[in-house]
Amino acid sequence: MTAKDLFDRQLAAIADGDLEALLAQYHDDATVVRFDRVARGPAEIRDLFTAYLSAKPQVDEIVSLQVTEDVIFYNAVMTIGGNHVTTYGTLVIRDGRIWRQTAAALPLS
Numbered sequence: 001m002t003a004k005d006l007f008d009r010q011l012a013a014i015a016d017g018d019l020e021a022l023l024a025q026y027h028d029d030a031t032v033v034r035f036d037r038v039a040r041g042p043a044e045i046r047d048l049f050t051a052y053l054s055a056k057p058q059v060d061e062i063v064s065l066q067v068t069e070d071v072i073f074y075n076a077v078m079t080i081g082g083n084h085v086t087t088y089g090t091l092v093i094r095d096g097r098i099w100r101q102t103a104a105a106l107p108l109s
Contacts, residue, residue, distance in 0.1 A: 003067050003093055007074070010091070010098075017053050019046075027097040034103050055081035070094070077108065084108045 006025065013021035023046060026032075032039045032048060039048040057080045064075040072091040077084070085105040092100035 001096055003069060003072055003091075006093060006096070006098070007065070007067065007072050007091070011059055014053075014057055014059060017056070019049060019053055022049050022053070025098050027094055027099040030097070030099055030101070032101045032103065052080075060084075078105070080105060 010022070010025055012018075013025065023042070026042070026045055028042065030041070030045060032045055037048065039045045057078055059076055059078050061077040062074065063077060063086070064073075066073040070093045072093070074087075074089055074091075076087045078087050079085075084107070086108055087103065087105045089101060089103040091098050
C-alpha cells in the first residue's frame with residue numbers, strides 16, 4: 001500500500017460518510033491538529049470525526065497534492081455544512097496509517 005492509496009481511501013471514507021472506515025486509517029496514538037481543536041487518541045479522534053461527518057463534508061476538487069513515502073500535503077475545495085471552503089492539510093504516515101494530521105479550512109472568497 002502506498003501513501004496515495006491511503007489518501008484515496010481517506011477520500012472514499014469521507015465521500016461515503018463511513019466513520020469506521022475513516023477511523024481505521026488512524027494509528028492508535030494518532031494526533032489531529034486543527035486551529036479549533038487538538039484530538040489525541042482513538043476516543044478524541046472518534047468524537048472529532050463524528051462531528052465532522054455530521055456536517056456532510058464533500059470533496060469538490062483536489063487542487064494540489066504532494067505525496068512522499070510518509071507525508072501527504074494537500075489543498076482541496078470542499079463543501080462542509082453547506083459552506084464552500086478551501087482546505088489545507090498534512091498527513092504523516094507511520095506503519096501504513098495516519099499518525100499525525102493537520103487540517104485547516106478557510107471560506108472561499
